[in-house]
Amino acid sequence: MSRAHYSIFSVLREALRGHTGWGPAWRDADPEARYDVVIVGGGGHGLATAYYLAKSYGPLRIAVIEKGWIGGGNVGRNTTIVRSNYLLPGNIPFYELSMKLWEGLEQELNYNAMVSQRGVLNLYHSDGQRDAFARRGNAMRLHGVDAELLDRAAVRRMVPFLDFENARFPIHGGLLQRRGGTVRHDAVAWGYARAASSLGVDIIQNCEVQGFRRIGDRVVGVETSRGFIGADKIGLAVAGSSSRVAAMVGLRLPIESHVLQAFVTEAIKPFVDGVVTFGAGHFYVSQSDKGGLVFGGDLDGYNSYAQRGNLPVVEDVCEGAMALMPRIGRVRLLRHWGGIMDMSMDGSPIIDRTPLSGLYLNAGWCYGGFKATPASGVTFAHLIARDEPHPVARAYRLNRFSTGHAVDEKGMGPHPNLH
Numbered sequence: 001m002s003r004a005h006y007s008i009f010s011v012l013r014e015a016l017r018g019h020t021g022w023g024p025a026w027r028d029a030d031p032e033a034r035y036d037v038v039i040v041g042g043g044g045h046g047l048a049t050a051y052y053l054a055k056s057y058g059p060l061r062i063a064v065i066e067k068g069w070i071g072g073g074n075v076g077r078n079t080t081i082v083r084s085n086y087l088l089p090g091n092i093p094f095y096e097l098s099m100k101l102w103e104g105l106e107q108e109l110n111y112n113a114m115v116s117q118r119g120v121l122n123l124y125h126s127d128g129q130r131d132a133f134a135r136r137g138n139a140m141r142l143h144g145v146d147a148e149l150l151d152r153a154a155v156r157r158m159v160p161f162l163d164f165e166n167a168r169f170p171i172h173g174g175l176l177q178r179r180g181g182t183v184r185h186d187a188v189a190w191g192y193a194r195a196a197s198s199l200g201v202d203i204i205q206n207c208e209v210q211g212f213r214r215i216g217d218r219v220v221g222v223e224t225s226r227g228f229i230g231a232d233k234i235g236l237a238v239a240g241s242s243s244r245v246a247a248m249v250g251l252r253l254p255i256e257s258h259v260l261q262a263f264v265t266e267a268i269k270p271f272v273d274g275v276v277t278f279g280a281g282h283f284y285v286s287q288s289d290k291g292g293l294v295f296g297g298d299l300d301g302y303n304s305y306a307q308r309g310n311l312p313v314v315e316d317v318c319e320g321a322m323a324l325m326p327r328i329g330r331v332r333l334l335r336h337w338g339g340i341m342d343m344s345m346d347g348s349p350i351i352d353r354t355p356l357s358g359l360y361l362n363a364g365w366c367y368g369g370f371k372a373t374p375a376s377g378v379t380f381a382h383l384i385a386r387d388e389p390h391p392v393a394r395a396y397r398l399n400r401f402s403t404g405h406a407v408d409e410k411g412m413g414p415h416p417n418l419h
């Protein structure tokens with residue numbers, strides 16, 4: 001399907017003729033009997049994978065199968081933060097690849113994803129925390145990633161409205177990544193869907209995978225709510241549903257599912273320029289272009305597949321908010337929602353083959369997978385096409401849980417709800 005090129009000229013032309021000339025951005029396809037590659041999950045990761053597969057490894061017949069509508073999962077529920085401020089060598093090159101892809105994404109997809117490099121500032125509240133942040137900043141700079149350690153005066157100039165003298169958690173400074181920021185989450189799904197569709201990918205919505213067909217240890221297709229679909233290769237990118245979908249084919253994953261909530265307030269005048277994270281509790285905030293404060297905090301703390309949150313965490317997040325910026329108490333909450341997180345045992349993702357031939361796994365994104373979307377797509381496409389891990393995703397093998405090569409960025413140990 002050829003797509004209209006979006007530009008100032010097409011916007012002007014359509015404005016003059018009452019916007020009657022816009023076609024659908026992508027083709028809502030019906031399933032065919034068989035494909036070269038089927039990607040299960042029409043979230044950011046599944047759609048990006050299909051796009052990079054079609055772009056770099058085609059011609060291939062590719063389908064993305066989504067049980068609901070594209071963008072209805074976590075890609076449309078997250079708090080839109082992108083960054084590459086990691087410490088461990090297994091993580092930094094991967095997330096920096098993602099950051100570089102974000103920087104060129106709108107040109108690549110010809111789609112306005114509202115990529116906004118407004119900066120991500122992690123606050124520190126003690127000398128020990130400053131040392132840990134200095135170490136992380138140094139590791140980033142050694143890998144060519146931008147990082148600046150700010151003292152209290154520099155943070156005060158950037159975000160004067162915070163409670164710097166908080167008796168329990170005074171703000172001592174922050175680690176700033178200026179290239180970090182926000183990207184409009186659902187536009188990422190739409191942009192990848194449009195670009196993939198124009199390369200011939202079938203995007204099949206309202207089609208739930210309910211089982212797998214196997215011949216011995218080879219997976220040969222998926223049983224769906226719209227019939228059987230055969231495939232040479234099948235990639236799973238179902239985020240919070242990973243353990244349930246893998247169980248359909250007899251795989252038990254090192255993943256627990258937990259709910260994470262997010263919140264948005266009524267629109268107010270611009271006053272938070274970038275993303276600010278509290279270092280003494282789990283709370284972070286940014287301001288959307290519409291003016292709402294977008295914020296979030298910790299997991300709900302127990303396993304669940306419900307896409308809605310519970311009140312104790314609402315209270316906990318609001319306490320973090322009030323400790324950091326008491327004036328937020330005057331703002332009215334507009335809505336809050338939840339998404340299901342695929343929490344891995346070490347807090348890092350899995351991009352790997354499975355023990356079953358023809359079946360590939362992309363999972364374990366915890367609550368940081370949005371920023372990874374472009375790199376996840378590139379590296380998962382590489383894995384599926386070449387049958388070997390992409391160089392920047394080598395740390396994300398499934399067997400690390402048996403060999404002991406965990407990628408434990410937070411140093412929390414095997415407790416998925418703490419990562």
Ligand SMILES: Cc1cc2nc3c(=O)[nH]c(=O)nc-3n(C[C@H](O)[C@H](O)[C@H](O)COP(=O)(O)OP(=O)(O)OC[C@H]3O[C@@H](n4cnc5c(N)ncnc54)[C@H](O)[C@@H]3O)c2cc1C
Nearest residue numbers: 041043044045067073074075078079081209339369370371
């Ligand atoms: C509240 C919240 C805040 C977050 N904030 C951030 C953030 O600021 N920055 C960041 O980097 N990350 C953040 N995340 C995490 C990030 O959103 C996820 O890690 C990432 O979106 C997961 O990948 P995805 O987009 O492919 O998932 P999804 O969009 O969930 O895609 C998976 C898709 O698989 C489909 N599916 C499931 N089962 C089946 C089936 N049986 N058959 C067919 N389809 C199926 C689902 O319907 C879904 O559409 C946040 C998440 C939440 C919930």
